[in-house]
Amino acid sequence: MTHDDLSAGILRRPYLLATVGSCALVFMVAFEAMAVTTIMPRVGLELDGLELYALAFAAPLATSVVGMVVAGNWADRRGPAGPLYASVALFTAGLLIAGTALSMPVFVGGRFVQGLGGGAMTVALYVMIARAYPARLHAKMFAAFAAVWVVPSMVGPFAAGVVAELISWHWVFLGVVVLVVPALAMTVPALRQMRGPADNGGPVVPWNLGRIGWAVLAGVAVLALNLSGQVPVAGWVLAVAALVVALFAARPLLPRGTLTAVRGLPSVILLRGLVSAAFFGAEVYLPYLLTERYDFSPAFAGLAITGSALAWATSSGIQGRWGARISNAVAIRTGTCVVLVVLLLEFAAVLFAWPPLPAIICWTFGGAGMGLMFPRLSTLTIGLSEPDAQGFNSSALSISDSVGSALALAMAGMVFNLLGSGYAFAGVFALTAAIAVVGLLVSPRAAGTAAGVRTTVLTPN
Secondary structure, three states, X not given: OOOXXXXXXXXXXXXXXXXXXXXXXXXXXXXXXXXXXXXXXXXHHHOOOHHHHHHHHHHHHHHHHHHHHHHHHHHHHXXXXXXXXXXXHHHHHHHHHHHOOOOHHHHHHHHHHHHHHHHXXXXXXXXXXXXXXXXXXXXXXXXXXXXXXXXXXXXXXXXHHHHHHHOOOHHHHHHHHHHHHHHHHHHHHHHHOOOOOHHHOOOOOOOOHHHHHHHHHHHHHHHXXXXXXXXXXXHHHHHHHHHHHHHHHHHHHOEOOOOOOOOOHHHHHHHHHHHHHHHHHHHOOHHHHHHHHHOOOHHHHHHXXXXXXXXXXXXXXXXXXXXXXXXXXXXXXXXXXXXXXXXHHHHHHHHOOOOHHHHHHHHHHHHHHHHHHXXXXXXXXXXOOOHHHHHHHHHHHXXXXXXXXXXXXXXXXXXXXXXXXXXXXXXXXXXXXXXXXHXXXXXXXXXXXXXXXXXXXXXXX
């Protein structure tokens, strides 16, 4: 695949097969992420393992960090083909293990493997986009990835519930396996043309075993933080210790200066983690709020999430089509401001007992803000990366997503339990709004970077 055809779009030759295949792989990861929420109670009951319920959710999040780092290092050494093939194999193995599990420990083991493959797959696909597509198509591809999440957000939980009721929950995992090979096959022509720096006569990028070790430690800390709420008395002590360890372990996995918001790429990656933490830390409580306080059915409560997902995809598509007509600075600052305002309005809606409709409408605008901002942060990360650091920086972006969301969810859970029924929801929205304020302060340092200028210092902390 070449970059010579300046008129080609992502759905035209020579990019069509790679676009469809990579979007299909993202779709499968998204479907599993959304569908498992519906079937987990049934899985826990049938496998007599409800005590491992939380671990089944935390496991893929923790192991995805390790997968991201390994895939990024591997892609910088030899190109994205090897890590993409391996990540798809691991993801498929995880599906098979979980789908055929007859005990809860085996099921959780499958989730571990699934998360390892899913995290690595995301990074490998990012590097493939950077090397197979011209820079003018990067924003459109990342917008396509965002749009691919819409259908799983809308129908994934419902479809999984129907499959579990009519056939078996096992087929929620096993049914996806048959789609993996055709999706991967579509990306092969593009992958065959990509090599690492050493294959093209450049310097050999070494394996960074130390960084992989830090990833393992970060994953363990994230897992411990998410489970700390289940520990009586000492839960807060464990949470604080896990938070410190998670941040300490994450530093070597990120470009130097990320945690101190150095202007340029470090601030781009930090901002991605902050907005993920603010948005997703609040989103999981919105359906709970609607069912608990306003007596919505689960189906109607889910409409708030569906509206947000549709707005995210629409906004992503608009910014992708308009391209340079919306600058990175405008897209990032506007998106961050929208998310902050939405969280403040949600806080006010809960605190002053507004009707439910404003909360639902506000959250739809929150999705639009994320859709405007998220693809631009991905585009900037690629644009600010030297070719031999695209894997490391892509993995850092995904790690910032995962670690930021995990930390926010854990802290929100502890705030919710501490404040009790009276102010619990207000506490969650106040916490996530405070995180968004930090994001707003960081956004000028990320948005002010000129697009297309690559940093020369990309070493970790």
